[in-house]
Amino acid sequence: MRLSTEVLVLGGGPAGLSAGIALRGRGLEVTVVDALAPAIDKACGEGLMPGALAALERLGVRMTAADGMPFYGIRFVDEQRQAEARFLGAHGLGVRRLRLHERLRERAEACGVTLLWNTRCQPMGPGRAMVDGEELHYRWLVGADGQSSTVRAWAGMGACRMEKLRYGMRRHYRMAPWSELVEVHWAERGQAYVTPVAEDCVCVAFVGRAAHREAEEWLEDFPAIAERVEGVPLASAQRGAVSATRVLREVERGGVALVGDASGSVDAVTGEGMASCFLQAEVLADAMAEGHLEAYAKAHQRIGRLPHRMSLLLLLMDRFPGLEQRALEVFAERPEYFRELLAVHVGARGLEEFLARRGLGFCMGLLRAGG
Numbered sequence: 001m002r003l004s005t006e007v008l009v010l011g012g013g014p015a016g017l018s019a020g021i022a023l024r025g026r027g028l029e030v031t032v033v034d035a036l037a038p039a040i041d042k043a044c045g046e047g048l049m050p051g052a053l054a055a056l057e058r059l060g061v062r063m064t065a066a067d068g069m070p071f072y073g074i075r076f077v078d079e080q081r082q083a084e085a086r087f088l089g090a091h092g093l094g095v096r097r098l099r100l101h102e103r104l105r106e107r108a109e110a111c112g113v114t115l116l117w118n119t120r121c122q123p124m125g126p127g128r129a130m131v132d133g134e135e136l137h138y139r140w141l142v143g144a145d146g147q148s149s150t151v152r153a154w155a156g157m158g159a160c161r162m163e164k165l166r167y168g169m170r171r172h173y174r175m176a177p178w179s180e181l182v183e184v185h186w187a188e189r190g191q192a193y194v195t196p197v198a199e200d201c202v203c204v205a206f207v208g209r210a211a212h213r214e215a216e217e218w219l220e221d222f223p224a225i226a227e228r229v230e231g232v233p234l235a236s237a238q239r240g241a242v243s244a245t246r247v248l249r250e251v252e253r254g255g256v257a258l259v260g261d262a263s264g265s266v267d268a269v270t271g272e273g274m275a276s277c278f279l280q281a282e283v284l285a286d287a288m289a290e291g292h293l294e295a296y297a298k299a300h301q302r303i304g305r306l307p308h309r310m311s312l313l314l315l316l317m318d319r320f321p322g323l324e325q326r327a328l329e330v331f332a333e334r335p336e337y338f339r340e341l342l343a344v345h346v347g348a349r350g351l352e353e354f355l356a357r358r359g360l361g362f363c364m365g366l367l368r369a370g371g
Contacts, residue, residue: 003131003137005031005114006028007023007028008138008141009023010143010145011149012036014100014278018056018059019142019144020108021104021281022281023281025111026286030113031116031136034117035119038117040098041101042241043168045205047271049092049271049275050348051272051275051279053090070092071182072086072181074183075184078325079187081328082332083332085339085342087342090348127255139255147244151256160248161247163246165244167211168205168207169238170205170236170239172197172234173229173233175202180196182195189208190206190207192206192218192221193206202229207243211240245267248263252296255293257288259284263300264304266307269318270314280300326365326370329365337358337362
């Protein structure tokens, strides 16, 4: 018997499942294959920004407080000062990665996506793949298999315009959140992100330029967090991951398309990785339905433009502590700057508008700060 599908998606994480959901919404037959069994976990900060929630809802996945813990803005903290800004008329949601995966899997099943878990798949040539030893034919192939994508390597799309790596760890603590904001704590070796994910659970993630083996190593850099979590029982095992800023030269070639981290990524400091993969799923489905993957490549570049610009700014703050300290001083003294920059970050305002209104004042503030 000849096995076939219109679209074969390799990778059953959030990127692959959202692609499957979007493609089924355009009437295509979709098979998603993953070597693991659900639910699939990954180390991340677990905060879904307002744009990610809106994109999920368009995919038919409406996340509510029953799925996690709402948060209403961002707070930057270092040893000397802090600054915070709230979202304009929206909120984010702290959600355990396992819960997000489960909700996406449920939606994919309801849409009629064929899901093959615990299944090995290897592309063999144009339109052919081996799935657990059986040959499967497809029209389109989607690589949603993460940072070390085998599809990307097989299709010869590994060339990068830019690549920078950092290293992260994540832990959950069994405690009530102490803030309704996501906190980003800044230190010389990196950042720690504190996200409320349940009424009795807090996610603490660290990202830095050098790898750390134990939580205690990086908690030393964040005494305020260390004091709060001292003696608090863990709610999960520690997990590590690579946080990559990666821009590929190609995201589609010869009927093969890449989505999610397989297609490039922004550093975790932006908090926009999930939103990007959901948006990519939407435009990929449109392009495949129309039969023109070139349109996907252009849309993919457009989706990544703002997150990469914001990532550049935030990574400069990471690289140069003096700049971070000056920026936090300006944000603390002029909270409207932070509020409007956050609105730009989540797509509620345009970057050009911010630069026209606040760019000169913000730069002048940086020059005066620290004096």
